[in-house]
Amino acid sequence: MIATVVWGTGNVGRAAIRAVEAHPGLKLAGVVVNNPDKVGKDAGILAGLHHELGVTATGDADAVLAASPRAVVYAASGEVRPLEAIADIAKAVKAGAVVVSPSVYALYDHRNAPKEFTDPIHEAIAQGGGSLFVSGVDPGWGNDILPVLMTGLASTIDVVRCQEIFDYSTYEQPDSVRYLVGMGQPMDYQPPMLAPMVPSMVWGGQIRLIAKALNAEIQEIKETVDRRPLEKTVTTRTMGEFEAGTQGAIRFEVQGIVEGEPRIVIEHVTRIHPGCAPDWPQPPSGAGAHRVIIEGRPRIEITVEATDEGENRSAGGNATAVGRLVNAIGWLAEAGPGFYDALDVPLRPVTGKLGRK
Structure with a gap:
């Protein structure tokens, strides 16, 4: 032992x-x-x-x-x-x-x-x-070892895309939700997590790991960020109200550029309510999921949903990340x-x- x-x-x-x-x-x-x-x-x-x-x-x-x-x-x-x-x-x-x-x-x-x-x-x-x-707890396996393993099932690979799609109303960390990522803040508020180069600092290492596994050369790492306001005030179980007109959803990508194109992408789509930005990617059910998509031939997509501490999918993501580390x-x-x-x-x-x- x-x-x-x-x-x-x-x-x-x-x-x-x-x-x-x-x-x-x-x-x-x-x-x-x-x-x-x-x-x-x-x-x-x-x-x-x-x-x-x-x-x-x-x-x-x-x-x-x-x-x-x-x-x-x-x-x-x-x-x-x-x-x-x-x-x-x-x-x-x-x-x-x-x-x-x-x-x-x-x-x-x-x-x-x-x-x-x-x-x-x-x-x-x-x-x-x-x-x-x-x-990582994002979770790490969803942005490194899982996509790398999935590429072994493909004949050709155009893009490797890793997604985290979550409803943050289930994530019981009000300081992180409101101030680190800016949910419920005015649209001119700069969330620290979305400041230029911060997403690359957090997820750029995983982009480079996937590239290393595929023997691909990353020319540069780029970021894209999109934010949407709430159309109406919503109330969450643990964090109270989030007012209409404030930030209700964010979508950002960290892109590994290979031969001039974004070929390795880590994307986060995060909402404080499922009704905000309904045209963005959605989880199959409940509060959230992690997804890996291999664009190529064949096209391969796998979605992972995990729950822990009841039906908490945020806790489920943490638990699988912990499982990777402890095991x-x-x-x-x-x-x-x-x-x-x-x-x-x-x-x-x-x-x-x-x-x-």
């Missing part, structure tokens, strides 16, 4: 605790929290399992790492604190742990990441013998020290899971 720590208990951390507990080859060895109100609480309760796991949360990360856990799922936020997250991750790698994380966008494609992000990790690997694999721990432990990406780490079945609750 691989002793595994979960660091962070937000949307991703909750799913990580559940995934580690369910994994036949892992043992939950600790939980690190930042919120002092969570210190001393049982991991099972924090994860929404409604029963205790016998592991209590602590705010002392150094003490947890001093016990030399074999693996760490780093689930603390890195969106607005990437350098702090890098420092935390490097500390865990230096302690000799296999570290998996979705928290630092730039490290999806670490070979092209800024040196201030990668140097601390390389130093930690050299000093402590740990390893790191970063994959990679065993392979990483066997592979040895290193800095890995999505093309390095295989997507493989986990024996002993069938029928486990």
Whole structure:
């Protein structure tokens, strides 16, 4: 059994605790929290399992790492604190742990990441013998390994398109929904997530990974952004009202240009209400889905819908992203020290899971 720590208990951390507990080859060895109100609480309760796991949360990360856990799922936020997250991750790698994380966008494609992000990790690997694999919650598998696998079914490939299509009224993160992506804000508000070059910073690494797998040369990465206002005021279950005339939907693309054309595209279509921008791509049912389309011969399309924490598809996306990371721990432990990406780490079945609750 691989002793595994979960660091962070937000949307991703909750799913990580559940995934580690369910994994036949892992043992939950600790939980690190930042919120002092969570210190001393049982991991099972924090994860929404409604029963205790016998592991209590602590705010002392150094003490947890001093016990030399074999693996760490780093689930603390890195969106607005990437350098702090890098420092935390490097500390865990230096302690000799296999570290998996979705928290630092730039490290999806670490070979092209800024040196201030990668140097601390390389130093930690050299000093402590740990390893790191970063994959996204968007989810990473939907923008890297899944489309790459699907290209193996095609005779010719014109465009590889990855879509995330979601109703954000189900995403219980009001700060992110209202301010990071701008839902409910005036149409002249500049959402930080849509600022020029930010989408490329977040998803450009996955564009480059797909290109690497296909032996294609990316000439440049371009962005397109479209925004639509709400035609009428809507009320959400958890985040209150979003007024008519404010931003109700966004659609953006990060495009990898190959031979002058957008050939590898990551597209997000996000609404606060399904009635806004009805002409844009829609999920087959419910709140959302992830879709990969291979334009070529034959044309191939696959749509993935996942639910968790009831019927929450936002939580389902997080849970599948966590599954990709947690299920990679065993392979990483066997592979040895290193800095890995999505093309390095295989997507493989986990024996002993069938029928486990």
